[in-house]
Amino acid sequence: MLIASYNPGQTGDILVVILGEDAKKQEVMYGDSVVRIFDAKNDKTTGFNFLNASTILPRLKDVNGQVELTQDDLDALNNELSKNDIDEQIELDTDPKFVVGYVKSVKEHPKSDHLKITETEIDGGKTLQIVSGSPNMQEDIKVVVAKVGAMMPDGLIIWPGELKGEESDGMICSGRELKIPNAPQRPGALILPDDYQVGDAFDFDKASTLFE
Template identity: 70%
Template sequence: MLIASYNPKQNGDILVVVLGETTGEQNVEYKNDIVTISETDNGEIIGYNFLNASHILPKLTDMNGQIDLNADDVTKLNDALKAQNLADNIVLDDDPKFVVGYVKSVSDHPKSDHLKITETEVNDGKSLQIVSGSPNMQANIKVVVAKVGAMMPDGLIIFPGELKGEDSNGMICSGRELHIPNAPQKPGALILPDNYEVGSEFDFDNASTLFE
C-alpha cells in the first residue's frame, strides 16, 4: 500500500505517506525533517511524514490532496530516508484504486437486514467480497469500486475490514461519495452505463457529465 497526501493550508509543507493500517498503539520518532510512524507491538513501519516536503518533491508546489507518486518520486523519498539512515522501504504502487466493477452476485447479510454481501469482479478478472449498504444494490450492474488502498475524496482510506463478521475488501461507491458533480445527495451505489468496461480505471474527469 502507498498513499500520499499533501494539504499545505492545513498542515504546512508536510507530505503524509501511508504504508499500512494502524491496528494498535503507534510509536512516533522524529529525525530531522522525517517522522516515522510504526506499530508499537511489532515495530512495523506504517507511514512517514516528510517535513519541508517540497524540497524533496518540487512538484508539490500548488498541489493539494492525494498525490500520485511515480517511480521517480518514490526514489527521491527513499533517498531522503537513506540520507537519515532510515529504512528506504517505500515501494511504488501504481495499481489503479478506483475501477469499474461488475456485481456478479448479491446475498443477504446473515446479521443485518440492510447490508448485502456482493461478489464483485474488478480488474484482471479478480472478484472481491464487498459488503454494501446501498439500498439499490443488485446483481448484474456495473459500479465504481474503491479498492483497498484507495483514498476517497473526503480523505477516508479504504482498508481491509469486516462488517458484522463478514469480510469486506473494498467499497462500492455512490456518486455522492465520489464527489461527482450534481450526483444525488443520498445513499445508493452509482450504477454505471453499460459502455463502461469492467476492470478499467474509473475516469473521474469523464464521469463529471454523468448527472448533467
C-alpha cells in the same frame, strides 16, 4: 500500498505517506526531516511524515490533498530517507485503486435488514466480498469499486474490515461519494453504463459527464 497526502493549510509543510493500516500500538522515530511511524510489535513501517516537504518536492506548492507520486518523486523521497539514516525505500504502487466492478451476486446480510453481501468482480477477474448498504444494490450491474488502499475524495481510506460480522474488502461507491459533478445527493451505488469495461481503472474525467 502507497497513499500520499499534502494539506499545508491544516498540517503545514508536511507530506504524509501511508504504507499500511495503523497498528494497535504505534511508535515513532524522529529524524532531521523525516518521522517514521511503525508497528511496535514487529517494527513494520506504516508510514512516514516528510517535514519541509515542498523543499524536497517543489511541485507540492501547487497541491492540496492527495498526491499521486511519480517515480521521480519517490527517488527524491528515498534520498531523503537515506539522509536520515533510514534504510527502507518506498516503492511505486501503480495498481489502480478505483476500478469498474461487476456485481455477480447479492444476498441478504443475516444480521441487518438493510445491508447486502455482494460478490463483485474487479480487475484481473478477482472477486471480492463487499458489504453494501446501497438501497439500489442488485445483481448484474456495473459499479465503481474503491479497493483496499484507496483514498476517497473526502480523505477516507478504505481498509479491509467487517460489517456486523461479515468480511468486506472494499467499497461500492455512490456518485456522491466520488464527488461526480451533479450526482444525486442521496445514498445509492453509481450504476455505470454498458460502455464501461469491468476491470478497467475508473476514469473520473469520463465520469464527469454522467449526470449532465
